[in-house]
Amino acid sequence: MEGSTSAALEPLLSFVTFSLSQLESGFYRLPGSAVVARYVKSSHQNDPGRTLLELILVIFAIRTLLQSRTRADRSGKHFIKFSEKEIDELVDEWAPEPLVQPLSEWEQRDLSSVPVIAGPNGPKPKLLSTGKTVTNLASFNFAGLA
Numbered sequence: 001m002e003g004s005t006s007a008a009l010e011p012l013l014s015f016v017t018f019s020l021s022q023l024e025s026g027f028y029r030l031p032g033s034a035v036v037a038r039y040v041k042s043s044h045q046n047d048p049g050r051t052l053l054e055l056i057l058v059i060f061a062i063r064t065l066l067q068s069r070t071r072a073d074r075s076g077k078h079f080i081k082f083s084e085k086e087i088d089e090l091v092d093e094w095a096p097e098p099l100v101q102p103l104s105e106w107e108q109r110d111l112s113s114v115p116v117i118a119g120p121n122g123p124k125p126k127l128l129s130t131g132k133t134v135t136n137l138a139s140f141n142f143a144g145l146a
């Protein structure tokens with residue numbers, strides 16, 4: 001009985017051996033595969049559990065990259081169907097929230113004291129509030145030589 005079982009499994013084992021050898025030769029044809037193989041051998045020698053953990057992480061990363069970007073069901077059965085009237089009502093009712101809070105009195109005073117340039121930016125711009133010509137030290141060409 002034992003001889004017949006091993007005889008029945010022999011073609012399967014030879015197929016598995018052939019497949020693994022083809023996979024290994026294909027892997028070593030890839031650029032950088034020797035570096036990866038050396039890393040796996042050294043890390044497995046130091047800590048075999050680490051090899052298993054890294055294999056799980058690689059499989060998880062590949063699965064995450066290949067899965068659909070949206071969680072929505074493609075058939076649309078989890079979406080609410082609105083009529084045109086309901087959509088128009090929702091749009092009319094919608095009021096966007098402000099992106100920032102209104103400025104305080106102190107912030108408004110501070111902002112109003114910032115000089116604003118009137119006209120093109122250059123070495124000698126004019127200020128909007130006073131009309132005075134000033135030197136623009138925030139430019140690489142503040143001396144007007146460039």
